[in-house]
Amino acid sequence: MPTTRYVPDTFEQECIRLLFQWLSEHGFQNPDLPPIYYSLETPPVFEKISHDWQQFFTDDILWEALNSDNNSTIETLTDSQKSLIKELNDNVLPRGNQERKILVGRIVSIDTLLGRYYADTPHIVLYAQGITAYAKRLNVPTAILRAVVLVHEIGHWISHAVPDSRGETWETADFTNESAALCEMWAQLFTYWVAEENGDFKIAFEALNNHQADEYHTYNHVTHHDKTTMLYVLTYWHRCFPHLLNPPPPAEEVINQLIPETPLRIARNIYEDCFNKDILKRKLIESAPTKERITTIFDMW
Ligand SMILES: [Zn+2]
Numbered sequence: 001m002p003t004t005r006y007v008p009d010t011f012e013q014e015c016i017r018l019l020f021q022w023l024s025e026h027g028f029q030n031p032d033l034p035p036i037y038y039s040l041e042t043p044p045v046f047e048k049i050s051h052d053w054q055q056f057f058t059d060d061i062l063w064e065a066l067n068s069d070n071n072s073t074i075e076t077l078t079d080s081q082k083s084l085i086k087e088l089n090d091n092v093l094p095r096g097n098q099e100r101k102i103l104v105g106r107i108v109s110i111d112t113l114l115g116r117y118y119a120d121t122p123h124i125v126l127y128a129q130g131i132t133a134y135a136k137r138l139n140v141p142t143a144i145l146r147a148v149v150l151v152h153e154i155g156h157w158i159s160h161a162v163p164d165s166r167g168e169t170w171e172t173a174d175f176t177n178e179s180a181a182l183c184e185m186w187a188q189l190f191t192y193w194v195a196e197e198n199g200d201f202k203i204a205f206e207a208l209n210n211h212q213a214d215e216y217h218t219y220n221h222v223t224h225h226d227k228t229t230m231l232y233v234l235t236y237w238h239r240c241f242p243h244l245l246n247p248p249p250p251a252e253e254v255i256n257q258l259i260p261e262t263p264l265r266i267a268r269n270i271y272e273d274c275f276n277k278d279i280l281k282r283k284l285i286e287s288a289p290t291k292e293r294i295t296t297i298f299d300m301w
Helices: 010-025 060-067 071-076 079-088 097-107 110-114 128-138 142-161 172-177 180-195 199-209 214-221 227-239 249-258 261-273 277-287 290-300
Strands: 003-005 036-039 115-118 123-127
Touching: 010 142, 010 180, 010 227, 060 071, 060 079, 060 097, 079 097, 097 110, 110 115, 110 123, 110 128, 110 142, 115 142, 123 128, 123 142, 128 142, 128 199, 142 172, 142 180, 142 199, 180 199, 180 214, 180 227, 227 249
Parallel strands: 036 123
Antiparallel strands: 003 036, 115 123
């Protein structure tokens, strides 16, 4: 199936213009977008199943059984419907509500069904079939959902690769090793900011989020902070050690939430003595591996 270069439509261009405006207002550079591709291939999450995967979205009984709070609804499914679920869930039929919620979240995940940002050679792929199928299920216009997905993937690219005022980016090795919860926090936060500016976009964004896994909801913990604060945090935490010593007060509050006290103290001490970013970063990682850092973040939230 073909994959072609994609040119954002005028609605999407307006969304992207907003993003670039906010970046520019906060000292970030405005580079060209990475290549965007429109793929008619089967979305990654369905690549390995033999069933007609569209059935997952078009079958009301199947969809309601998976999203119902009633444990017994799974028993009402036909053998064909059950076998589709088994293929999607490593041959296990989920019986509990929580298991089914996790399964649905995995299947409809933005980055496995609808689009994906590839960091190594920065480019974005939009999965046309996934977007169309899920837009129908959500009862939102396909073009609007596509815009939401595109902005989300561009959000990943911004957080990773758009140079800030010093020309710094989030190093690719660090970005690709970061937890999904944090990577998705940034992508969803940029999408949320656009949603706040456009009603149709907001309806599709909120409908999309209804069935997303937990990592796609972490942005909710930081939406009460303004753009200045959050873009400073992006610069300060992921990219810019020179700012470690004197963050402005609102950013300091978020940073103190996001980074445990010990590695932050170590980082500041090291930075006062040594301006070598590599040493600082290594010491930070040694003192707080990402997983522990993330656990602490969620404990604090
Ligand atoms: Zn994402």
